[in-house]
Amino acid sequence: MxxxxxxxxxxxxxxxxxxxxxxxxxxxxxxxxxxxxxxxxxxxxxxxxxxxxxxxxxxxxxxxxxxxxxxxxxxxxxxxxxxxxxxxxxxxxxxxxxxxxxxxxxxxxxxxxxxxxxxxxxxxxxxxxxxxxxxxxxxxxxxxxxxxxxxxxxxxxxxxxxxxxxxxxxxxxxxxxxxxxxxxxxxxxxxxxxxxxxxxxxxxxxxxxxxxxxxxxxxxxxxxxxxxxxxxxxxGRAVELNTTKSAPKLGEETFTVSDLTVLSPEGVRLVDRVSFGIRQGEILAVAGVQGNGQTELTEAIMGLQKAQGSIRLDGEEILGRTTKQVIRAGVGYVPEDRSTDGLVGSFSVAENLVLNRFDRAPVGNRFQLSPAVIRSLAEQRVAEFDVRTQGVDLPVGTLSGGNQQKVVMARELVDDLKLFIASQPTRGVDVGSIEFLHDRIIRERDSGTPVMIVSTELDEVLDLADRIAVMYHGRIIGIVPGDTSRDDLGLMMAGISPGTEPDTTPDTTPKGVTA
Known part of the structure; x- marks a missing residue:
């Protein structure tokens, strides 16, 4: 035909x-x-x-x-x-x-x-x-x-x-x-x-x-x-497709997750006794097919999911804290769905840029906001992150997907972060914006911040990661160097560590999750 x-x-x-x-x-x-x-x-x-x-x-x-x-x-x-x-x-x-x-x-x-x-x-x-x-x-x-x-x-x-x-x-x-x-x-x-x-x-x-x-x-x-x-x-313009980064300058391991478990309402283990650590100046990428516990893992860290185990940041236990308290502890967080969890579409670009600090000086306090400070901060961040908008007073929902993601990233990448987490950082974003966002993530790592990336895009994982943790059916089945081959990573994403048989344990497999 x-x-x-x-x-x-x-x-x-x-x-x-x-x-x-x-x-x-x-x-x-x-x-x-x-x-x-x-x-x-x-x-x-x-x-x-x-x-x-x-x-x-x-x-x-x-x-x-x-x-x-x-x-x-x-x-x-x-x-x-x-x-x-x-x-x-x-x-x-x-x-x-x-x-x-x-x-x-x-x-x-x-x-x-x-x-x-x-x-x-x-x-x-x-x-x-x-x-x-x-x-x-x-x-x-x-x-x-x-x-x-x-x-x-x-x-x-x-x-x-x-x-x-x-x-x-x-x-x-x-x-x-x-x-x-x-x-x-x-x-x-x-x-x-x-x-x-x-x-x-x-x-x-x-x-x-x-x-x-x-x-x-x-x-x-x-x-x-x-x-x-x-x-x-x-x-519509030339794009640098390969991310360039130097070898990491590693510091102390300041973020650790130990025996973390997240249960569904039915009692199924969505995250199953997960443990790992991230050092200062390092990017750990969590890879895997969507639906293998990555979402629940990041939400548990951010206080959005009830969990068992331990999550420590700079020696302080943060498991059990509210999301607001986790952010106050120095965590920057880019959620996997910017439209529902990362932005308020009807709010202006400027308002979205202060959602995580609207009640703190100099932006505001418990009783009032400072419009002049908010506008000045927004204009500065829009310029720094190359957000293409006709003005900071426009609703953020009118921006393209790539520019919306830049707004989220600009809000979360603040000074003196102790941990930066980005889940699906370039989902629905064009290759031009991917280039920019990857550069900003690497700059944050090079400033000494521990960085955790969650991505289902294997090219992105290989571009950014210093180490890669692969999740399958709620478990981390291996943590490997960032230069691990695509074939080996693909096997791990299917539940097979090189040289081992597939993980088929039935009682911990989340219902409906596929590999």
């Missing part, structure tokens, strides 16, 4: 998400859509899949104009889509999920799952999926769940397969396996649209690369294009 998008425009009120985009997708190709978060990639594919009605433009399938009023029509036309957040029902089996929405019945209206099981086995054998039709979705690793989504599309005879950020929750080994599957699909004549902002993967898999920036198609490239060229197309 040949799909052509001509002049596709999609507006949401006054905001233009896609602006007159022309794109052609052909059989036997992997057509990658590359762009920073918010560039319009997913919106464009949601238009193609019938989830959004285009404001202007047309779609042609094999030269004929088509218009989809919903995903069902798109699927019947041979288009399948695997969304970044899977559309699976956890308590259903693989076969039940695949059959859902396209049910076949036998006599007396009895659901015919056997024909679905047979199709799943045939596709699984053809592409090496190794998927059990009768397995329950909630019991499957995330990489296998993604294969189920692909099988759903192939059972419906998709000739165009859209994959939206398909490697966001995969280990390196699962990513390599997925890329192999995509190559097989391509070789069998399927057209694959690969949506991503990860340059390494786009170069590895693409036949052709289209780059979107701020809703517009700004260029196309061959897969042999230099990564720096692609990055410059994405953000």
């Amino acid at each position: 040949k799909l052509e998008l001509r002049g596709i425009t999609k507006k949401f009120g006054a905001f233009t998400a896609n602006d007159s985009i022309d794109l052609t997708v052909e059989s036997g190709q992997v057509h990658s859509l590359l762009g920073e978060n918010g560039a319009g990639k997913s919106t464009l594919m949601n238009v193609l899949f019938g989830l959004y009605e285009p404001t202007a433009g047309e779609i042609l399938a094999d030269g004929r104009p088509v218009r989809f009023s919903g995903p069902g029509e798109a699927m019947r036309a041979g288009i399948g889509m695997v969304h970044q957040h899977f559309m699976l029902i956890p308590v259903f089996t693989v076969a039940e999920n695949v059959a859902l929405g396209d049910e076949h019945t036998r006599a007396a209206g009895i659901l015919d799952l056997e024909s679905t099981r047979r199709k799943i086995r045939e596709i699984s054998d053809e592409y090496g999926f190794h998927v059990d039709p009768d397995a329950r979705i909630e019991d499957l690793p995330v990489g296998v769940q993604q294969r189920v989504e692909i099988i759903k599309a192939l059972v419906r005879e998709a000739r165009v397969l859209i994959l939206d950020e398909p490697t966001a929750v995969l280990t390196p080994q699962e990513t390599d396996e997925l890329l192999d599957i995509i190559r097989r699909l391509r070789d069998n004549g399927t057209a694959v649209v690969f949506i991503s902002h990860k340059l390494r993967e786009v170069k590895a898999i693409s036949t052709v690369i289209s780059v979107l920036r701020r809703g517009r198609l700004v260029g196309t490239a061959d897969p042999d294009a230099d990564q720096s060229e692609l990055a410059a197309l994405m953000v």
